[in-house]
Amino acid sequence: MQTFKIAIVDDHPIIRQGISQAISREPGLQVCAEASGIAEALQKMEGANPDVLIIDISLDGENGMELIDYVKSRASAVKVLVYSAHDEETFAGRVLRAGALGYVSKREPIAKLVDAIRQVLRGEVYLSPQMTSCLLYRAAVGQTLDSDPVTTLSNRELPVFQLIGDGFSTVQIAEKLQLSPKTVESNRKAIKQKLHLQSSAQLSRRAFQWAMEKH
Numbered sequence: 001m002q003t004f005k006i007a008i009v010d011d012h013p014i015i016r017q018g019i020s021q022a023i024s025r026e027p028g029l030q031v032c033a034e035a036s037g038i039a040e041a042l043q044k045m046e047g048a049n050p051d052v053l054i055i056d057i058s059l060d061g062e063n064g065m066e067l068i069d070y071v072k073s074r075a076s077a078v079k080v081l082v083y084s085a086h087d088e089e090t091f092a093g094r095v096l097r098a099g100a101l102g103y104v105s106k107r108e109p110i111a112k113l114v115d116a117i118r119q120v121l122r123g124e125v126y127l128s129p130q131m132t133s134c135l136l137y138r139a140a141v142g143q144t145l146d147s148d149p150v151t152t153l154s155n156r157e158l159p160v161f162q163l164i165g166d167g168f169s170t171v172q173i174a175e176k177l178q179l180s181p182k183t184v185e186s187n188r189k190a191i192k193q194k195l196h197l198q199s200s201a202q203l204s205r206r207a208f209q210w211a212m213e214k215h
Contacts, residue, residue, distance in 0.1 A: 009064070029114075045078075072098065160173055
């Protein structure tokens with residue numbers, strides 16, 4: 001039986017351990033590398049040559065979307081699967097457009113992740129049944145993944161928008177995302193333009209409402 005190699009990128013050691021243990025029980029699957037961040041992941045991937053790369057979107061201040069972009073531009077044969085606690089409806093289309101083949105919520109049993117690994121190894125896309133139904137409905141009524149203006153935010157702007165919704169200040173957001181306050185302010189300005197908001201108060205309300213809907 002052919003053995004497929006799986007690499008795991010997640011900044012939580014307990015989650016990496018849980019994924020690794022689940023994969024080790026599966027015939028034909030083997031964990032070849034584990035990493036907590038982007039630089040470590042790129043370093044370990046060079047010698048490991050994984051068939052599937054499991055990535056979390058949030059990596060201790062880093063943006064997992066950037067890792068997807070990097071991998072797909074330099075190692076297009078690697079199949080990417082996102083495993084994250086973020087809202088699937090918000091991020092599924094975003095990660096698929098970036099080149100990933102699937103999205104699994106961390107709210108799902110670990111067995112779902114194993115199923116998703118098998119599916120992307122076959123070259124198929126994996127989404128939850130609920131998300132698949134949502135996409136089919138949108139297609140039926142002529143909507144797209146970009147119908148919500150929030151989906152137009154860049155991979156840098158969306159984390160800023162999320163943290164605004166969670167009540168964090170510019171300085172706190174800068175610390176969390178390892179950015180300068182000036183960069184965060186530039187992101188806030190761009191977000192207001194894209195969402196057609198006139199003031200910081202409107203931005204805070206819109207972000208808070210969005211956060212409540214997603215939680």
